[in-house]
Amino acid sequence: MSPRSYVAFVSFLLLFGHLSLNAKETGQSSPLLVGEKREGELQAKQVVTFALPAAAGDFVRGALAGSGVRLKLLDRERRDVRCLVDGQGPNFPFMFVVGDAGPYALQIVAEDGGKFALTVDAIIAAKDQVAPPTVLESPRLRQLQQKLSAGGTTDSFWKELEQEGTPLVETGEVVPPLASNEALVTFLYRGAKRNVRLFGAPSGDHDNLKRLGDSDVWYGSYRVPSAARIDYRLAPDVPELPGSEWERRRAILATAQRDPLNPLAFPADNIDVYAGSSVVELPDAPKAPWLKRRDDVPAGKTERHRFESKILGNTRDIYLYRSASYDPQATGNGLAVFFDGDVYLQEVGIDAILDNLLAAGEIRPTAAILISNPSPQSRSSELPCNPKFAQFIAEEVMPWAKEHGLQADRQHTVVAGASYGGLAAAYLGLQHPELFGSVYSQSGSFWWAPNALKAPPTKRPAEWLTREYVTAQVGDVNYFLEAGSFESNDRIGSILTTTKHLRDVLEAKGRSVQFREFPGGHGYFYWRYNLPQGLSDILRPNGDDGSSQK
Structure with missing residues (x-):
């Protein structure tokens, strides 16, 4: 037991010292630690209470198995906080967050009698309640993420892309792995202040790109067929408007532009960066022999x-x-x-x-x-x-x-x-x-x-x-x-x-x-x-x- 949990447990015993006396009459009362399993059989109207070594803000998750038994959550004054399991089924998970009236106790009540099995599989302190780090699908972005974590910068990353062009098209070391007919396309933009939206995303919508930490890298990765062609535009710092949903959506047109690191465009002869769109052609895209006018083909009128x-x-x-x-x-x-x-x-x-x-x-x-x-x-x-x-x-x-x-x-x-x-x-x-x-x-x-x-x-x-x-x-x-x-x-x-x-x-x-x-x-x-x-x-x-x- 950690020192923090021990303090919480001692506090519980001081407040609930009388429970052990009652437990002799109605059932066993003892602390229930993470990973332990308490089981037994109760007679009708019998009650058993377990101390819970958890402090305010802790997240608690567990399960109660047994028919005809209910599970109640009690505060330090032995008042009902909530019913966690209503006794209507053989196996019920439960979860809650400890409030300021803790430490709490778990009380099993047998209305008609029956067997029970109680477990607590997790008690997570408030300071540890954080989402797991995002695992980036793109191997190039994972490398950059590691570099930034070690105190590096994005300068060499952008210099490489100035030579290679964007978006990134990757087929190996993608997490999770791609299907045999897929490629990972990662769209990138450098240096926006508030947001970047992808006009013409493979999702079929105008998606928001994500920011890599607090760096100048905005990105969005998509698994697409390796035979695909994609045209798109990038819209940095799209304004948020007070108008209708349709007006707010159309605001993307105010900043939508071609990808500055992609030389391929449609139509190909556009000079204005705000005209036309950028183009990416994946490795297995089929040939297109019919599109260009040929000198040896008679022209219609x-x-x-x-x-x-x-x-x-x-x-x-x-x-x-x-x-x-x-x-x-x-x-x-x-x-x-x-x-x-x-x-x-x-x-x-x-x-x-x-x-x-x-x-x-x-x-x-x-x-x-x-x-x-x-x-x-x-x-x-x-x-x-x-x-x-x-x-x-x-x-x-x-x-x-x-x-x-x-x-x-x-x-x-x-x-x-x-x-x-x-x-x-x-x-x-x-x-x-x-x-x-x-x-x-x-x-x-x-x-x-x-x-x-x-x-x-x-x-x-x-x-x-x-x-x-x-x-x-x-x-x-x-x-x-x-x-x-x-x-x-x-x-x-x-x-x-x-x-x-x-x-x-x-x-x-x-x-x-x-x-x-x-x-x-x-x-x-x-x-x-x-x-x-x-x-x-x-x-x-x-x-x-x-x-x-x-």
């Missing part, structure tokens, strides 16, 4: 048109793309209708992708209708399951494109988009199967429902379109759905989960569905790598309509 809609009452850009070999009179042409068309053209490079795929014989001769948005506000009102927008596509855009020589059989016509655009594509597939034989949704926002963003989280409506599919008559349309493994965050609704829900409903309705989960997140950086495979699945040149299950 893209025309920009200003289109005025009477149905929607606004004007927008629509781009018409025709592959180099496109003959409007030929049979077997393909036609792709994309929402957010200007972004697919400028950031994704859809025209170069289509040129490369066609030159390699991966797709049939294809034209594309790339529909832009009049404004960000109109995008948010038009793309999420808007009947007037569907009418605009069916009654204005498609007839107009046909007049310009862009047409194809419905089985070779696909409506496509990403995020809200992916939601809109699936909505058009439901509303106008006479026009579209395929739907291609990249990370569709299937969590959406009317007023979903304005409702409280506990009463938020969800997955409106999937519910519509449950009860609707579904046309003969093939569905190609994609979602990223990083899109599992459920703050509003997991895109990964809700995409799987739609897949399940479509399969239950007997529709042909391809679903692909890719190692990535939400954004055009990810979608551009998946787009060539999706287009080649849908616009096959050999007469296959791409409807086979995968």
